[in-house]
Amino acid sequence: MKQATFRFYAELNDFLPPQKRQVAFSHSFEGRPSVKDLIEALGVPHTEVDLILANGESVDFSYIVQDGDRISVYPVFEAFDITPILRVRPKPLRVVRFVLDTHLGRLAAYLRLLGFDTLYRNDYGDEELARTSREERRILLTRDRGLLKRSMVTHGYCVRETDPRRQVLEVVRHFDLWRQVEPFRRCLRCNGLLEAVAKEEIADRLPPRTRQHYDEFFICRTCGRVYWKGPHVERMTGLVRDILEQVER
Numbered sequence: 355m356k357q358a359t360f361r362f363y364a365e366l367n368d369f370l371p372p373q374k375r376q377v378a379f380s381h382s383f384e385g386r387p388s389v390k391d392l393i394e395a396l397g398v399p400h401t402e403v404d405l406i407l408a409n410g411e412s413v414d415f416s417y418i419v420q421d422g423d424r425i426s427v428y429p430v431f432e433a434f435d436i437t438p439i440l441r442v443r444p445k446p447l448r449v450v451r452f453v454l455d456t457h458l459g460r461l462a463a464y465l466r467l468l469g470f471d472t473l474y475r476n477d478y479g480d481e482e483l484a485r486t487s488r489e490e491r492r493i494l495l496t497r498d499r500g501l502l503k504r505s506m507v508t509h510g511y512c513v514r515e516t517d518p519r520r521q522v523l524e525v526v527r528h529f530d531l532w533r534q535v536e537p538f539r540r541c542l543r544c545n546g547l548l549e550a551v552a553k554e555e556i557a558d559r560l561p562p563r564t565r566q567h568y569d570e571f572f573i574c575r576t577c578g579r580v581y582w583k584g585p586h587v588e589r590m591t592g593l594v595r596d597i598l599e600q601v602e603r
C-alpha cells in the first residue's frame with residue numbers, strides 16, 4: 355500500500371466526511387491511480403476542482419500520485435484570477451449559460467427571470483444533461499454528485515442549497531454573476547428572448563381587462579407567450595430586487 359496526504363480547501367470540504375474536512379489526512383492506495391481518480395474516490399467531483407498542487411507544484415488531472423505525495427486541492431475559482439498557475443480545467447466559459455437537472459425547475463425559472471440562458475426540461479436523462487453541457491458549453495447545475503463525476507462533464511456545479519431562492523443566490527454568488535443580471539430578457543417558460551411588441555400586434559390575444567389597463571408588452575419570439583407589466587410582473591420585479599440586494603450585500 356502507498357500513502358499520500360490530501361488537503362481539500364474551501365467548499366470542497368462539503369463533499370468530505372466530517373473527520374476529513376479542513377485538515378490534512380492520509381489516504382492509502384494501490385497501483386498507479388491518477389490524482390483525478392483519487393480525488394473522485396474521496397467523494398469530490400472533478401468538475402468542482404480548479405487547481406491541484408502536488409508537493410507545491412501545480413499538476414493536471416492525469417498526474418500519477420506517488421507514495422508520500424502531499425496533494426492540495428482547490429475549488430473552481432471562477433471569480434478570481436489565478437492564471438499564472440496551471441488550471442486543471444478548460445478555459446472558463448465566457449458567456450455563462452446553464453443546463454439544469456430535472457429537480458431544479460424553480461431555480462431554472464429564477465435564472466431566466468434574471469436573464470440567464472438556462473436550458474431546463476423535467477425529462478432530461480443524465481446522459482443528455484452531460485452531453486448538452488459539453489456540446490453547448492453550458493454549466494451543468496445539479497444536486498446529484500454522481501452526475502458531476504461523469505468525465506464528459508467539464509463544467510458543472512453541485513448546488514448545496516435546497517430552497518430555490520437560496521439556490522439562485524448561491525449560483526449568482528458562486529459564479530460572480532451579479533453584474534450580468536438582466537431581468538425580463540428571457541421567457542420564463544421556454545428560455546426564448548423577449549422583445550417589446552406593439553399593443554396592436556397582440557391585442558386580440560389579451561384578456562379584455564388587460565387590453566384596457568396595460569400598454570407595454572413583450573413577446574417571446576420562440577413560443578409566442580406575451581408578457582405585460584401587470585401585478586405578476588410587479589411581483590417578479592420585487593423578487594429580482596430582493597435577490598440583487600442580497601447579492602450586492
Ligand SMILES: [Zn+2]
Binds near residue numbers: 542543546574575576
Ligand atoms: Zn417562450
